[in-house]
Amino acid sequence: LIYHETDATLGPLDEKIVAVVGYGNQGRAQARNMCDSGVDVIVGNREDGSHEQATADGFEVYSIADATARADVVLLLIPDEVQPEIYQRDIGPNLEAGDTLVFASGYNVTYERIDPADGIDVVLVAPRMIGTVVRELYEDGRGAPALLAVEQDASGAAQSRALAVAHAVGATRSGVVETEFETETRTDLMSEQGLFPVFASALLARFEVETEAGVPPAVTLLESYLSREMAHIFEKCATQGIVSQMDLHSQTSQYGQLLGLSEFDREPIREFMRERLAAIDSGEFADEWADEQASGYERLSSLREGYESSEFIETEQATLDAFGLRKD
Ligand code: NDP
Structure with missing residues (x-):
């Protein structure tokens, strides 16, 4: 299933506070995109450089525990390897039944490093792009593709909430594929x-x-x-296709590439x-x-x-x- 702009609305996030926990590569990009889309976004971060950056960008910044307690939807955007410890200490105890927990990576759910309580929606919105480009594309009126998955649907609205987050981040401008955390x-x-x-x-x-x-x-x-010639060739592979982009090369090059590949x-x-x-x-x-x-x-x-x-x-x-x- 692939969702585009016309398949999603921000409706499921109406009246909801969204906390972005972690203001790094993905956190900064996703928080700014959602804010520009009209979502009520706060940031949760420990007190340091990223905390200051989020404040300078105009966000209300709280400790991770406080941001989680204030929010209805929590995006977990700290590194996968620290998530289990921070979840156990600051996030899990501050989530309430009916809240939505959004991962950008399937890792900790797939390997059961994090096991959220039953009353919480657990979803995945995973951009297939580094954070800076998630932001650049959004500013350019475009979006990065993303994967979406629902692991736990306590509210009955988990899928539409996840799609609304993907929409706010700009991903439906490109395409959002529904899959599973494991995939x-x-x-x-x-x-x-x-x-x-x-x-x-x-x-x-x-x-x-x-x-x-x-x-x-x-x-x-x-x-x-x-x-960077090879980087440009890969760029053309991604926008025209591996064989079609060969039209940009000489026939000697095309013959050599195809012969080598076939052998x-x-x-x-x-x-x-x-x-x-x-x-x-x-x-x-x-x-x-x-x-x-x-x-x-x-x-x-x-x-x-x-x-x-x-x-x-x-x-x-x-x-x-x-x-x-x-x-x-
Ligand atoms: P980052 O490494 O950029 O995260 C940095 C943020 O996490 C900072 O706010 C940092 O705070 C905080 N942080 C780091 N360690 C701790 C800690 N021990 N306790 C509390 N806060 C901490 O993460 P990414 O944006 O790369 O990844 C976030 C999620 O997105 C992951 O699940 C990842 O798999 C997923 N993802 C990442 C992509 C990418 O392009 N990087 C692409 C798609 C998904 P401080 O400033 O204090 O260090």
């Missing part, structure tokens, strides 16, 4: 664990092969992604992805990640340090500086 979790984690490592491995493999063959490393890196053996990639998906579905990854957090992120730090000190990344960083390509 959001699986596909989100597969982008991170299945797809990204394959992309990055292709870049690494090319670097290794061309460096061995005597190509200057900076030339390989500029050609691969640092010049490539995808089975090892499929096998890698099947293994990742199995660990996601069984909860093995979620358990490993919980252990990693409990042990102080030791493995995460050592993996990151290993790549940061590799020849590939050191060359990448030097090339960014040498060509003035660095940008926040």
Whole structure:
């Protein structure tokens, strides 16, 4: 099911106070979009930089516990790994029957890290876009697509409330797909664990092969992604389609791309992805990640340090500086 602008109204949020808990990437964008859509938005944040930012943006800012207690609809927009603890301490005890709890990620519900009380609506509105672009698109009269799901419908109005939130954030301007929390979790984690490592491995493999063959490393890196030509090609893939965008390339390029693609053996990639998906579905990854957090992120730090000190990344960083390509 896909919902568009004409399928939704703000009606289910009439007379309701919406609390955005967390004023970071998604929180700031979604709070500002909803406010500009005419929704009564308050912010819940601990006292620090984001608190000041929300105040400077014109919001009434409360502690997370107070904002939750004042609101009818609560958007949980703090990082997934801190949500269970903050939920347990500040949010769960301040939600009342009839309130709506809105997640932007399926993770903590899928893996039962958060188990809201029975009288509360539990829904998902998950933009498929980083926060800054959620805001930019909205200001431009457009919106980022989003996934919507209902896990618990205590009021009988959970779905229409979720759709109203998606509408207020600007997502129905593009399209809102109704799905389940588990599907959001699986596909989100597969982008991170299945797809990204394959992309990055292709870049690494090319670097290794061309460096061995005597190509200057900076030339390989500029050609691969640092010049941003590849980013523009991906942009065209997303707006025209993978094959249609080939019209923008020479026939030599088209023949080479299509020939390479048709001769490539995808089975090892499929096998890698099947293994990742199995660990996601069984909860093995979620358990490993919980252990990693409990042990102080030791493995995460050592993996990151290993790549940061590799020849590939050191060359990448030097090339960014040498060509003035660095940008926040
Ligand atoms: P951020 O990392 O940007 O969240 C930062 C906010 O969380 C800040 O307000 C920060 O407060 C607060 N926060 C961080 N740690 C704590 C803590 N221990 N206690 C209280 N508050 C804390 O999160 P995102 O916006 O990236 O993600 C929010 C949700 O949106 C997640 O569920 C995520 O999966 C989902 N999502 C994210 C997307 C993205 O593009 N990033 C895309 C789609 C969904 P302070 O300023 O005090 O640090």
